[in-house]
Amino acid sequence: MAAALLLAFAAPAAPAVAADSPGRSAVETPAPTTRQPLGTKTLHLVDTSRPDPWKPSAGHRELMVSLWYPALPSRAGRAPYMSAALSKAMLGSDVLSGVRTHAVAGARPAPVARPLVVLSPGFQMSRLTLTALGEDLASRGYAVAALDHTYEAPVEFPGGRIEPCLICEKPDLDAVVRNRAQDIRFLLDRLTGPGSELRVDRHRIAVVGHSIGGASAVETMREDPRVDAAVNLDGDFFLDPPAKGLNRPVLLLGAQRGRDTEDSRGDWERNWSHLTGWKRWLDVPDGGHMTFTDVPWIVDRFGRPAQIPPEQVPGQFGTLGGARATALTRAYVAAFLDRQLRGRPSPLLDRPSTAYPEVTILK
Incomplete structure (x- = not known):
């Protein structure tokens, strides 16, 4: 549960379809909850305050970011999920280049300041594997920014340059968490400062x-008073818990973490008492580590990667289908954010739900 799994498709179960194929529809990301028009932008950012920690010879730290946001209506076409080149770098196939999202590239943002949500992916995973969650949050009125952490997964930069994962073989996971927190804080500086690409409410973040992005979310909140709440989606913490605790809201949403074993519960149990603000521990017994990403619906559409060892399948995927995985992830993350950033109570966080019987409230 510590780090995500790099997927590699030998071949898709069904061919990807180009968006403009006559008489045929492109494969789509799961439809967002509302019909709010959505926009998306891609940012290339350079943090001139620090060298890249994984490749100092590369110069300053470079980051790629995807934004999703409520937009003014537009007749332009919807953005692709990812390029053929990045799909090949990530999966060994261009299968995802035919997938279309529900956001329009470059659409004008609706002129209202929005609560800001930053998304950090699992180790070896692209920021784009959180697209279904990002688009859904944007459809609910949030400004959303997902960032890649360069050299921890293949990342595509302007001009088609793709930087590989340099630290995948021997990662220092403690250092990964600390460095990601710096990446996120730099992104917050950009999005809350002058010239931001989005209108965001700096008082609701x-x-x-x-996975390790969840640990990084909590660590960023520990370091940065601008962050009001954090969600950890099935990630171990790695770093020692803060001695004085963390008195801000945290949601822990995991898979198979209710079993009475050290591997399932140990890391979260050790950190639980150090989370001294509002907190909740939810579990999806039939889920897997990938449940909270786009991977389940991708697997449903294109088939499970043949390269994944059979012994890893239960822990990574569980038995939950893509539609249910996407629905429950969206519902519980949104309920938490609505409660903490908008002051809207939700029974989902307080008692079992007949709408989502897959989810157990552990604490």
């Missing part, structure tokens, strides 16, 4: 992360 949350960070949500999957």
